[in-house]
Amino acid sequence: xxxxxxxxxxxxxxxxxxxxxxxxxxxxxxxxxxxxxxxxxxxxxxxxxxxxxxxxxxxxxxxxxxxxxxxxxxxxxxxxxxxxxxxxxxxxxxxxxxxxxxxxxxxxxxxxxxxxxxxxxxxxxxxxxxxxxxxxxxxxxxxxxxxxxxxxxxxxxxxxxxxxxxxxxxxxxxxxxxxxxxxxxxxxxxxxxxxxxxxxxxxxxxxxxxxxxxxxxxxxxxxxxxxxxxxxxxxxxxxxxxxxxxxxxxxxxxxxxxxxxxxxxxxxxxxxxxxxxxxxxxxxxxxxxxxxxxxxxxxxxxxxxxxx
Amino acid sequence: xxxxxxxxxxxxxxxxxxxxxxxxxxxxxxxxxxxxxxxxxxxxxxxxxxxxxxxxxxxxxxxxxxxxxxxxxxxxxxxxxxxxxxxxxxxxxxxxxxxxxxxxxxxxxxxxxxxxxxxxxxxxxxxxxxxxxxxxxxxxxxxxxxxxxxxxxxxxxxxxxxxxxxxxxxxxxxxxxxxxxxxxxxxxxxxxxxxxxxxxxxxxxxxxxxxxxxxxxxxxxxxxxxxxxxxxxxxxxxxxxxxxxxxxxxxxxxxxxxxxxxxxxxxxxxxxxxxxxxxxxxxxxxxxxxxxxxxxxxxxxxxxxxxxxxxxxxxxxxxxxxxxxxxxxxxxxxxxxxxxxxxxxxxxxxxxxxxxxxxxxxxxxxxxxxxxxxxxxxxxxxxxxxxxxxxxxxxxxxxxxxxxxxxxxxxxxxxxxxxxxxxxxxxxxxxxxxx
Numbered sequence: 001x002x003x004x005x006x007x008x009x010x011x012x013x014x015x016x017x018x019x020x021x022x023x024x025x026x027x028x029x030x031x032x033x034x035x036x037x038x039x040x041x042x043x044x045x046x047x048x049x050x051x052x053x054x055x056x057x058x059x060x061x062x063x064x065x066x067x068x069x070x071x072x073x074x075x076x077x078x079x080x081x082x083x084x085x086x087x088x089x090x091x092x093x094x095x096x097x098x099x100x101x102x103x104x105x106x107x108x109x110x111x112x113x114x115x116x117x118x119x120x121x122x123x124x125x126x127x128x129x130x131x132x133x134x135x136x137x138x139x140x141x142x143x144x145x146x147x148x149x150x151x152x153x154x155x156x157x158x159x160x161x162x163x164x165x166x167x168x169x170x171x172x173x174x175x176x177x178x179x180x181x182x183x184x185x186x187x188x189x190x191x192x193x194x195x196x197x198x199x200x201x202x203x204x205x206x207x208x209x210x211x212x213x214x215x216x217x218x219x220x221x222x223x224x225x226x227x228x229x230x231x232x233x234x235x236x237x238x239x240x241x242x243x244x245x246x247x248x249x250x251x252x253x254x255x256x257x258x259x260x261x262x263x264x265x266x267x268x269x270x271x272x273x274x275x276x277x278x279x280x281x282x283x284x285x286x287x288x289x290x291x292x293x294x295x296x297x298x299x300x301x302x303x304x305x306x307x308x
Numbered sequence: 309x310x311x312x313x314x315x316x317x318x319x320x321x322x323x324x325x326x327x328x329x330x331x332x333x334x335x336x337x338x339x340x341x342x343x344x345x346x347x348x349x350x351x352x353x354x355x356x357x358x359x360x361x362x363x364x365x366x367x368x369x370x371x372x373x374x375x376x377x378x379x380x381x382x383x384x385x386x387x388x389x390x391x392x393x394x395x396x397x398x399x400x401x402x403x404x405x406x407x408x409x410x411x412x413x414x415x416x417x418x419x420x421x422x423x424x425x426x427x428x429x430x431x432x433x434x435x436x437x438x439x440x441x442x443x444x445x446x447x448x449x450x451x452x453x454x455x456x457x458x459x460x461x462x463x464x465x466x467x468x469x470x471x472x473x474x475x476x477x478x479x480x481x482x483x484x485x486x487x488x489x490x491x492x493x494x495x496x497x498x499x500x501x502x503x504x505x506x507x508x509x510x511x512x513x514x515x516x517x518x519x520x521x522x523x524x525x526x527x528x529x530x531x532x533x534x535x536x537x538x539x540x541x542x543x544x545x546x547x548x549x550x551x552x553x554x555x556x557x558x559x560x561x562x563x564x565x566x567x568x569x570x571x572x573x574x575x576x577x578x579x580x581x582x583x584x585x586x587x588x589x590x591x592x593x594x595x596x597x598x599x600x601x602x603x604x605x606x607x608x609x610x611x612x613x614x615x616x617x618x619x620x621x622x623x624x625x626x627x628x629x630x631x632x633x634x635x636x637x638x639x640x641x642x643x644x645x646x647x648x649x650x651x652x653x654x655x656x657x658x659x660x661x662x663x664x665x666x667x668x669x670x671x672x673x674x675x676x677x678x679x680x681x682x683x684x685x686x687x688x689x690x691x692x693x694x695x696x697x698x699x700x701x702x703x704x705x706x707x708x709x710x711x712x713x714x715x716x717x718x719x720x721x722x723x724x725x726x727x728x729x730x731x732x733x734x735x736x737x738x739x740x741x742x743x
Contacts, residue, residue, distance in 0.1 A: 225340070
């Protein structure tokens with residue numbers, strides 16, 4: 001689309017150029033009067049001689065004479081001057097008439113020119129206006145066309161975009177659906193696996209529980225054979241011994257984890273472990289199970305059914 | 309929802325793994341109720357002297373008689389080490405010993421004997437205790453009891469009572485109508501007995517003061533019973549009380565300032581408490597039945613005594629401040645001569661079971677549970693007296709027609725006869741811990 005403003009500047013410039021040309025030409029045409037001739041003025045200086053005062057009388061006489069002479073001369077001169085002035089006046093009158101005619105002619109010429117110029121200008125302006133109008137119309141038509149085209153283009157674009165958007169959304173939706181589907185499948189799979197794992201773990205645990213239960217009874221039985229309950233023991237006493245075993249079942253170390261408060265009683269508990277020295281059946285236990293439960297274990301020595 | 313399920317599974321798995329990782333706990337509630345096995349290796353004699361006593365043998369005897377230990381017979385020992393470097397734990401382990409004691413006797417510059425002993429834990433293969441002693445040549449027996457005390461305390465947590473003493477009374481029929489009574493003082497095992505009083509008239513009921521410096525007893529030397537106090541260090545004795553009728557069964561209060569006793573001056577036997585400083589006499593019981601054999605509780609706040617106020621002899625406890633009376637024994641138709649252990653938990657007594665015939669035995673009652681255990685089967689036991697650490701009860705019994713002293717561990721495991729080579733022995737009293 002073309003901006004109308006873009007025509008203002010050229011139009012203005014054209015007008016300016018026309019105006020300028022007109023102005024330049026008009027000085028030639030209008031300002032044709034004669035250039036003024038100024039006459040130079042002379043300054044008449046008066047010389048005064050003090051020494052000449054003595055001669056003043058003579059001078060006065062001479063002056064009077066001179067004056068008379070001058071008056072006479074002046075009279076002649078005035079006469080001459082009057083004649084001259086009349087001549088001059090006639091000449092001037094002639095000249096003035098001549099100039100006037102000339103001016104009239106010139107003015108006439110000028111007016112004609114101006115008229116012609118005006119006509120041309122008007123024609124030009126007319127043409128210009130017409131051209132402008134045409135141009136504007138053309139521009140407008142073009143703009144409209146462009147606009148329409150633009151509109152169409154935009155609409156097409158929009159439609160295209162919308163279609164693309166729809167397609168994209170659809171694709172996205174499908175993708176999401178697929179993804180959700182996949183995730184669900186994965187989750188189900190994971191859950192299934194976790195359950196399977198948990199079940200396997202449960203089974204393994206059950207099995208290890210059974211093994212551990214066995215081992216617990218075994219260790220208990222061995223220690224009950226080994227523990228010499230001291231005479232100072234009383235029902236309710238309780239000492240906890242921590243045992244560190246080696247994978248072979250050998251006792252690595254044993255120490256009181258919680259005292260009964262009676263050092264001698266505690267001592268018999270620790271001794272019961274050291275007396276055993278080794279729990280050979282521990283060596284048959286699965287190494288992982290051993291690490292988890294048997295490497296370090298606690299034995300609670302708590303006599304029951306004593307007399308006191 | 310899916311997430312929640314996952315979370316649940318995870319949490320469950322975590323819980324499982326936790327339970328899997330928890331330490332195994334084994335509970336042992338039964339064991340072999342057997343004495344501790346200990347080998348007391350004969351001490352090496354590096355002194356160059358012929359020693360009057362076999363120290364190791366005395367230590368072994370002390371430990372064995374407590375009932376807490378089962379010493380190894382010497383003939384079974386694989387070696388007689390006397391220094392640490394010579395102790396082969398493997399050998400002792402094979403011999404199923406838990407502890408080994410070694411020692412040696414040497415001369416020292418001042419003419420005394422140096423005894424060094426060391427106690428080893430066989431199972432842990434470590435030395436538990438070692439100590440050098442310096443004793444005069446005649447002090448080997450004391451040294452042996454001292455060593456036994458130290459080992460006993462180390463291994464049982466109870467203070468050893470092997471350095472304590474006993475007193476007892478012997479009676480001899482010299483000729484028809486002529487008797488000799490002696491009050492004797494001996495080591496706890498009956499050794500080194502010495503007569504501290506001799507009388508043609510009966511001596512009864514010797515009782516130790518709690519500081520072990522004095523004895524109170526009843527003597528008939530003036531033909532009627534009177535209560536005397538005798539200082540062991542000086543032999544000085546004084547008559548404390550003599551009232552018409554029966555004067556008997558003195559018992560020292562734990563603080564040593566009072567004496568509980570039985571007087572029948574008001575008609576029938578009643579319990580009195582005599583303040584030894586002020587000589588003030590206070591009547592404690594007031595009953596038409598017989599009240600006798602008073603004994604102080606370890607805290608001194610109550611008295612136990614025998615009374616037939618219920619129709620047959622039973623043991624009662626009287627709180628001195630509140631005068632609250634409480635019957636302690638209900639089992640059997642005869643319970644008398646009650647004594648309390650120093651922790652106040654166990655009561656020993658002469659007991660006759662319901663339907664048990666005429667047998668009198670030593671029984672112990674757990675005052676916490678009121679469980680009664682009969683410790684002897686002699687049928688003629690009397691006058692039980694408890695070791696200060698509560699481990700052993702000494703009592704008098706009959707062997708044939710002769711009275712002898714016997715002892716039984718409080719758990720009834722070990723019973724042994726005291727060596728007594730003269731006359732009829734009766735009325736033993738075990739001393740408190742002696743300094």
